[in-house]
Amino acid sequence: MENDNFTTLEQGAWGGLLGMHGRMMRLIDADLQAHSHISHVEFEVLLRLSWEADHRLRIHDLAARSVLTRSGISRLVERLEQAGLVVREKATEDRRGAYAVLTKAGMTHFEAALRQHVAFVRRHFLALFSEAELEQMAVFWQRVETGQANLESGDNTRPEN
Amino acid sequence: MENDNFTTLEQGAWGGLLGMHGRMMRLIDADLQAHSHISHVEFEVLLRLSWEADHRLRIHDLAARSVLTRSGISRLVERLEQAGLVVREKATEDRRGAYAVLTKAGMTHFEAALRQHVAFVRRHFLALFSEAELEQMAVFWQRVETGQANLESGDNTRPEN
DNA sequence: TATATGTGATTGCGCACGCAACAAACGCAT
DNA sequence: ATGCGTTTGTTGCGTGCGCAATCACATATA
Numbered sequence: 001m002e003n004d005n006f007t008t009l010e011q012g013a014w015g016g017l018l019g020m021h022g023r024m025m026r027l028i029d030a031d032l033q034a035h036s037h038i039s040h041v042e043f044e045v046l047l048r049l050s051w052e053a054d055h056r057l058r059i060h061d062l063a064a065r066s067v068l069t070r071s072g073i074s075r076l077v078e079r080l081e082q083a084g085l086v087v088r089e090k091a092t093e094d095r096r097g098a099y100a101v102l103t104k105a106g107m108t109h110f111e112a113a114l115r116q117h118v119a120f121v122r123r124h125f126l127a128l129f130s131e132a133e134l135e136q137m138a139v140f141w142q143r144v145e146t147g148q149a150n151l152e153s154g155d156n157t158r159p160e161n
Numbered sequence: 162m163e164n165d166n167f168t169t170l171e172q173g174a175w176g177g178l179l180g181m182h183g184r185m186m187r188l189i190d191a192d193l194q195a196h197s198h199i200s201h202v203e204f205e206v207l208l209r210l211s212w213e214a215d216h217r218l219r220i221h222d223l224a225a226r227s228v229l230t231r232s233g234i235s236r237l238v239e240r241l242e243q244a245g246l247v248v249r250e251k252a253t254e255d256r257r258g259a260y261a262v263l264t265k266a267g268m269t270h271f272e273a274a275l276r277q278h279v280a281f282v283r284r285h286f287l288a289l290f291s292e293a294e295l296e297q298m299a300v301f302w303q304r305v306e307t308g309q310a311n312l313e314s315g316d317n318t319r320p321e322n
Numbered sequence: 323t324a325t326a327t328g329t330g331a332t333t334g335c336g337c338a339c340g341c342a343a344c345a346a347a348c349g350c351a352t
Numbered sequence: 353a354t355g356c357g358t359t360t361g362t363t364g365c366g367t368g369c370g371c372a373a374t375c376a377c378a379t380a381t382a
Contacts (some may be wrong), residue, residue, distance in 0.1 A: 002233055004276050010287055012299025020302040021182050022228045039338090059361060067183045072339055074362060079338095096347045096360045115165050128310045129301070138173030138302070140290070141181040149289045200368090223328060233369050235332060240368095247323045257377045 023123060031120050036113035038083075041068060042076060043117065044083065046102070046110040055102035058091065062100060085109055185286060192281050197274035202229060203237060204278065207246065207263070207271040216263035219252065223261060244269055 006014065029040050036091065049055050059077065063070040077100045084138045084152070085106030091097035102110070116124055143150065167175065190201050197204070210216050220238060224231040238261045246267030252258035263271070267295045287295065299303055304311065 004272070004279065006282075009292065009295050009299070010283075012302070013290070013295040014282060014287060016299050016302030016306075017182075020305045021178075021269070041338095060359085065293070068338095069340060070361065071341080071363080075338075078362095091360095094348070094360080098175055098361060111165070118165065118167060118316075121167075121175060122171075125305060126175060128304050128308070129174070130311055131170065133301070134170050134174040135180070136176050136297075138170070140294070140298070141173070141177030142349095143289050144181045144185070144286060145177075147285075150294070156227055202368095219330080220332095229368095230370060231331065232333080232371080236368075239332095252330090255330080255378075257375095259331060 006047065027124060028120065029119070032113065035116045036109065040081060043064065043110075043113060045073070045080070045100070046074060046106065047114070049086065049100060049102045050074065050110055050114075055107065056099045058087070058097050058099055058157060060097070080106070188285060189278070189281065193274065193278060196277045197270065199274065201242060202227065204271075204274060206234070206237060206241070206261070207267065208275070210247065210261060210263045211268065211271055211275075214256055216268065217250070217260045219258050221258070239266070 015051055025040065032038055032040055037044070044066060048065055049057055059070060059073050062077075063073045066073060066075065073102060077086060077088065080100070081088060084103060086100045086102055089099045089101055091099055129137070186201065193199055193201055193204055199207070209223060209226055209318060210218055220231060220234050222237075224234040227234060229237065238247060238249065241261070242249060245264060247261045247263055250260045250262055252260055290298070
């Protein structure tokens with residue numbers, strides 16, 4: 001009755017993914033903490049801010065793109081503010097809102113963190129794959145995001161749940 | 162100077178992986194909570210126990226295979242014990258140690274959770290890929306685990322950090 | 323045997339986070 | 353303008369977890 005459990009193949013793909021992700025996260029957190037004294041989520045927030053032309057983003061937008069909720073982002077921004085990496089600014093066009101804005105010091109700190117982080121991820125993950133393989137991976141994740149199965153993959157019970 | 166940042170390709174592969182993993186985790190946690198009233202880590206611990214012939218495992222071994230530390234596992238097992246799904250038993254061969262042992266009720270509860278969970282992961286992830294693709298994924302994660310790069314993938318700076 | 327050093331599990335403390343309640347402000351209808 | 357539902361950010365409370373100290377026991381060395 002192996003219909004009730006993962007097959008070996010599924011174990012390799014899904015279980016392997018979970019295990020690999022867990023190990024990578026531990027490594028990355030440790031590296032980020034050691035070199036830049038920030039967590040992975042904090043790094044990601046700085047990354048999103050650096051992507052903006054004016055280096056500013058609403059708390060709500062940060063939450064929408066991150067793994068955290070608004071309350072989490074609110075407190076995270078508070079920490080970054082205490083560290084001097086960002087400042088809060090009230091939005092003038094919508095007086096409920098607040099922006100998180102990268103400071104000069106924050107940008108400098110982030111750029112160093114980014115260099116180290118990119119090198120780290122390349123060394124421990126990206127360097128292990130060819131360009132074609134990376135391309136294929138991107139296609140995989142895209143497929144999960146859209147929920148669209150590949151061509152003819154047999155038993156596609158339609159997602160209803 | 163895109164040497165300092167991820168390329169579009171790397172973004173697709175690595176960033177896509179992170180995003181996909183985050184979304185899947187949220188979905189799985191919600192599903193597991195709704196149907197079985199347990200978290201994903203708790204489920205994983207029950208899974209490891211169910212794999213053992215005698216349905217028992219040392220706290221230390223559970224911690225080694227899970228994402229949690231010993232203290233985390235210790236408290237998690239305490240919760241599962243309060244829920245009646247496992248019991249603690251002191252090890253006789255090493256009187257420092259303690260086993261977590263699946264109860265009958267725990268096994269029953271877990272089997273139902275497993276069926277639901279497997280179906281859920283199949284529907285939202287595994288069903289989107291062909292067998293060959295799942296096979297390849299497994300190979301990918303294996304590669305990351307061993308740190309061995311693929312054949313000729315160019316700029317392999319050796320992991321020293 | 324006596325002592326030192328190491329290991330397994332638990333626990334006090336602190337931290338990051340989600341949930342839900344809240345206040346402020348928005349937008350829309352009347 | 354007034355009222356009402358909605359949205360934004362913050363905050364009190366509870367929870368799950370890591371770190372490090374601790375206890376009980378094991379193993380090694382003398």
